[in-house]
Amino acid sequence: MSVIAMDTATDVLALAVADEDGKLMSSLVEFLPRAHSRLLQPSLGHLLAGARMNIHDVKLCVTGVGPGSYTGVRIAVAAAKAIGHACGIPIVAVPTVDGMAMALACAEGQRLGAFMALIDARRDRAFGCWYRLEDGRLWAQCEPTVQSLSDWLAIADRVHASIVASGRRLGDSAEAEGVRVRSWNEIAPMMPTALVRLGLSGSYERFEDERVHLLAPLYVLPTEAEAKLGAKGEGAE
Known part of the structure:
Protein backbone atom coordinates (compact mmCIF):
# COMPACT_ATOMS: atom_id res chain seq x y z
CA MET A 1 0.00 0.00 0.00
CA THR A 96 -2.94 20.48 11.24
CA VAL A 97 -2.01 21.33 14.83
CA ASP A 98 -1.64 17.60 15.57
CA GLY A 99 0.79 17.32 12.69
CA MET A 100 2.74 20.35 13.90
CA ALA A 101 3.02 18.96 17.42
CA MET A 102 4.21 15.58 16.15
CA ALA A 103 6.67 17.31 13.82
CA LEU A 104 8.10 19.18 16.82
CA ALA A 105 8.42 15.93 18.77
CA CYS A 106 10.18 14.30 15.79
CA ALA A 107 12.52 17.28 15.39
CA GLU A 108 13.46 17.16 19.06
CA GLY A 109 13.80 13.37 19.06
CA GLN A 110 11.38 12.94 21.95
CA ARG A 111 8.89 10.18 22.75
CA LEU A 112 7.61 11.68 26.01
CA GLY A 113 6.55 15.14 27.15
CA ALA A 114 4.07 17.97 26.62
CA PHE A 115 3.84 19.76 23.28
CA MET A 116 1.83 22.70 22.01
CA ALA A 117 1.15 23.83 18.44
CA LEU A 118 -0.03 27.37 17.67
CA ILE A 119 -1.11 29.13 14.46
CA ASP A 120 -1.57 32.88 14.24
CA ALA A 121 -5.28 33.80 14.29
CA ARG A 122 -4.60 37.57 14.43
CA ARG A 123 -5.76 40.02 17.13
CA ASP A 124 -3.26 38.50 19.59
CA ARG A 125 -5.01 35.14 19.30
CA ALA A 126 -3.86 31.74 18.14
CA PHE A 127 -5.42 28.53 16.94
CA GLY A 128 -3.92 25.77 18.99
CA CYS A 129 -3.97 22.59 20.99
CA TRP A 130 -1.67 20.95 23.50
CA TYR A 131 -0.70 17.31 23.83
CA ARG A 132 0.92 14.64 25.91
CA LEU A 133 3.35 12.46 24.02
CA GLU A 134 3.67 8.98 25.53
CA ASP A 135 6.00 6.44 23.94
CA GLY A 136 5.72 8.26 20.64
CA ARG A 137 1.89 8.42 20.64
CA LEU A 138 0.18 11.80 20.62
CA TRP A 139 -2.73 12.43 23.00
CA ALA A 140 -4.63 15.70 22.59
CA GLN A 141 -5.49 17.31 25.93
CA CYS A 142 -8.14 19.60 24.47
CA GLU A 143 -10.01 20.22 21.23
CA PRO A 144 -8.29 22.48 18.67
CA THR A 145 -9.55 25.94 19.56
CA VAL A 146 -8.69 29.62 19.44
CA GLN A 147 -7.81 31.79 22.41
CA SER A 148 -5.46 34.60 23.36
CA LEU A 149 -1.73 33.98 23.07
CA SER A 150 -1.32 34.86 26.75
CA ASP A 151 -3.77 32.11 27.70
CA TRP A 152 -1.89 29.57 25.57
CA LEU A 153 1.43 30.60 27.10
CA ALA A 154 -0.03 30.26 30.59
CA ILE A 155 -1.02 26.67 29.79
CA ALA A 156 2.39 25.96 28.30
CA ASP A 157 4.08 27.28 31.43
CA ARG A 158 1.85 25.18 33.69
CA VAL A 159 2.44 21.91 31.82
CA HIS A 160 6.03 22.67 30.75
CA ALA A 161 5.17 22.25 27.07
CA SER A 162 7.52 22.66 24.15
CA ILE A 163 5.91 25.06 21.67
CA VAL A 164 5.93 25.38 17.90
CA ALA A 165 4.25 28.43 16.38
CA SER A 166 3.30 29.40 12.84
CA GLY A 167 3.34 33.16 12.38
CA ARG A 168 6.15 35.59 13.12
CA ARG A 169 3.96 37.74 15.32
CA LEU A 170 3.35 34.80 17.64
CA GLY A 171 7.05 34.12 17.96
CA ASP A 172 7.88 37.77 18.57
CA SER A 173 5.14 38.13 21.20
CA ALA A 174 6.22 34.97 23.00
CA GLU A 175 9.87 36.01 23.02
CA ALA A 176 8.85 39.40 24.43
CA GLU A 177 7.36 37.50 27.37
CA GLY A 178 10.51 35.42 27.77
CA VAL A 179 9.02 32.21 26.33
CA ARG A 180 11.07 30.08 23.93
CA VAL A 181 9.05 29.09 20.86
CA ARG A 182 10.30 27.04 17.93
CA SER A 183 9.46 28.60 14.56
CA TRP A 184 7.19 26.53 12.33
CA ASN A 185 9.47 27.23 9.35
CA GLU A 186 12.28 25.58 11.30
CA ILE A 187 10.23 22.52 12.29
CA ALA A 188 8.19 22.11 9.08
CA PRO A 189 10.68 19.75 7.35
CA MET A 190 9.38 17.07 9.75
CA MET A 191 5.72 17.62 8.77
Missing part, protein backbone atom coordinates in the same frame (compact mmCIF):
# COMPACT_ATOMS: atom_id res chain seq x y z
CA SER A 2 1.24 3.48 -0.84
CA VAL A 3 0.23 6.63 1.04
CA ILE A 4 0.14 10.30 0.13
CA ALA A 5 -0.06 13.06 2.72
CA MET A 6 -0.62 16.79 2.34
CA ASP A 7 -1.19 19.94 4.36
CA THR A 8 -1.79 23.51 3.15
CA ALA A 9 -3.27 25.16 6.26
CA THR A 10 -0.20 27.30 7.02
CA ASP A 11 2.32 29.19 4.90
CA VAL A 12 4.10 25.85 4.46
CA LEU A 13 3.17 23.37 1.73
CA ALA A 14 3.94 19.87 3.04
CA LEU A 15 3.64 16.76 0.87
CA ALA A 16 4.74 13.16 1.18
CA VAL A 17 4.61 9.82 -0.60
CA ALA A 18 5.23 6.85 1.68
CA ASP A 19 4.92 3.08 1.78
CA GLU A 20 2.53 1.13 4.00
CA ASP A 21 5.06 1.08 6.83
CA GLY A 22 5.28 4.88 6.86
CA LYS A 23 8.70 5.06 5.23
CA LEU A 24 8.95 8.19 3.09
CA MET A 25 9.64 7.54 -0.57
CA SER A 26 9.61 11.21 -1.52
CA SER A 27 8.58 14.42 0.22
CA LEU A 28 8.46 18.18 -0.21
CA VAL A 29 8.27 21.12 2.21
CA GLU A 30 8.13 24.64 0.81
CA PHE A 31 7.44 28.03 2.38
CA LEU A 32 4.84 29.25 -0.11
CA PRO A 33 2.45 31.91 1.18
CA ARG A 34 -0.56 32.21 -1.14
CA ALA A 35 0.80 29.75 -3.72
CA HIS A 36 -0.58 26.42 -2.49
CA SER A 37 -3.42 26.26 -5.04
CA ARG A 38 -1.01 26.71 -7.92
CA LEU A 39 1.66 24.27 -6.79
CA LEU A 40 -0.06 21.48 -4.85
CA GLN A 41 -1.08 19.28 -7.76
CA PRO A 42 2.06 19.61 -9.90
CA SER A 43 4.22 19.09 -6.81
CA LEU A 44 2.31 15.94 -5.91
CA GLY A 45 2.71 14.69 -9.47
CA HIS A 46 6.44 15.33 -9.25
CA LEU A 47 6.72 13.40 -5.97
CA LEU A 48 4.78 10.45 -7.36
CA ALA A 49 6.99 10.38 -10.43
CA GLY A 50 10.05 10.49 -8.19
CA ALA A 51 8.70 7.44 -6.35
CA ARG A 52 8.00 5.77 -9.73
CA MET A 53 4.27 5.74 -9.12
CA ASN A 54 1.13 7.42 -10.40
CA ILE A 55 -1.99 8.50 -8.57
CA HIS A 56 -3.69 5.13 -9.21
CA ASP A 57 -1.00 3.38 -7.16
CA VAL A 58 -2.08 5.30 -4.06
CA LYS A 59 -4.24 3.40 -1.56
CA LEU A 60 -4.60 5.99 1.21
CA CYS A 61 -4.67 9.78 1.37
CA VAL A 62 -3.85 11.68 4.57
CA THR A 63 -4.75 15.34 4.69
CA GLY A 64 -4.36 18.14 7.18
CA VAL A 65 -7.77 19.73 7.78
CA GLY A 66 -6.79 22.84 9.76
CA PRO A 67 -7.31 25.03 11.60
CA GLY A 68 -5.31 27.73 9.86
CA SER A 69 -5.73 29.88 6.78
CA TYR A 70 -9.34 29.67 5.59
CA THR A 71 -8.24 29.49 1.95
CA GLY A 72 -5.26 27.27 2.62
CA VAL A 73 -7.25 24.70 4.59
CA ARG A 74 -9.75 24.30 1.75
CA ILE A 75 -7.04 23.61 -0.84
CA ALA A 76 -5.75 20.36 0.69
CA VAL A 77 -9.22 19.21 1.74
CA ALA A 78 -10.64 19.78 -1.76
CA ALA A 79 -7.68 18.00 -3.36
CA ALA A 80 -8.00 15.06 -0.98
CA LYS A 81 -11.74 14.74 -1.64
CA ALA A 82 -11.15 14.80 -5.39
CA ILE A 83 -8.46 12.12 -5.13
CA GLY A 84 -10.50 9.99 -2.76
CA HIS A 85 -13.56 10.13 -5.00
CA ALA A 86 -11.73 9.63 -8.30
CA CYS A 87 -9.47 6.82 -7.10
CA GLY A 88 -11.88 5.18 -4.67
CA ILE A 89 -9.47 5.37 -1.74
CA PRO A 90 -10.04 6.34 1.91
CA ILE A 91 -9.01 9.69 3.32
CA VAL A 92 -7.69 10.18 6.85
CA ALA A 93 -8.32 13.63 8.34
CA VAL A 94 -5.58 14.91 10.67
CA PRO A 95 -5.83 18.30 12.39
CA PRO A 192 5.63 14.96 6.00
CA THR A 193 6.89 12.34 8.44
CA ALA A 194 4.45 13.52 11.10
CA LEU A 195 1.42 13.44 8.79
CA VAL A 196 2.19 9.94 7.53
CA ARG A 197 2.82 8.66 11.05
CA LEU A 198 -0.43 10.09 12.38
CA GLY A 199 -2.40 9.03 9.33
CA LEU A 200 -1.32 5.42 9.79
CA SER A 201 -1.83 5.42 13.57
CA GLY A 202 -5.51 4.47 13.40
CA SER A 203 -6.40 7.37 15.69
CA TYR A 204 -8.21 9.55 13.16
CA GLU A 205 -11.48 9.41 11.26
CA ARG A 206 -11.41 7.77 7.85
CA PHE A 207 -13.71 8.88 5.04
CA GLU A 208 -14.44 6.17 2.50
CA ASP A 209 -16.73 5.66 -0.51
CA GLU A 210 -19.53 8.23 -0.50
CA ARG A 211 -18.42 9.50 2.91
CA VAL A 212 -15.47 11.30 1.28
CA HIS A 213 -17.96 14.06 0.51
CA LEU A 214 -18.50 14.59 4.25
CA LEU A 215 -14.87 15.56 4.80
CA ALA A 216 -14.79 19.22 5.83
CA PRO A 217 -12.16 21.74 6.94
CA LEU A 218 -11.65 22.31 10.65
CA TYR A 219 -12.09 26.06 10.74
CA VAL A 220 -12.64 26.53 14.53
CA LEU A 221 -13.64 30.16 13.89
CA PRO A 222 -16.61 31.09 11.67
CA THR A 223 -15.65 31.83 8.08
CA GLU A 224 -15.83 35.46 6.96
CA ALA A 225 -19.05 34.77 5.07
CA GLU A 226 -20.60 33.11 8.14
CA ALA A 227 -19.53 36.00 10.36
CA LYS A 228 -21.06 38.55 7.99
CA LEU A 229 -24.26 36.53 7.74
CA GLY A 230 -24.46 36.30 11.53
CA ALA A 231 -23.89 40.04 11.89
CA LYS A 232 -26.57 40.72 9.28
CA GLY A 233 -29.00 38.46 11.13
CA GLU A 234 -28.30 40.18 14.44
CA GLY A 235 -28.88 43.55 12.83
CA ALA A 236 -32.25 42.44 11.57
CA GLU A 237 -33.48 41.49 15.03
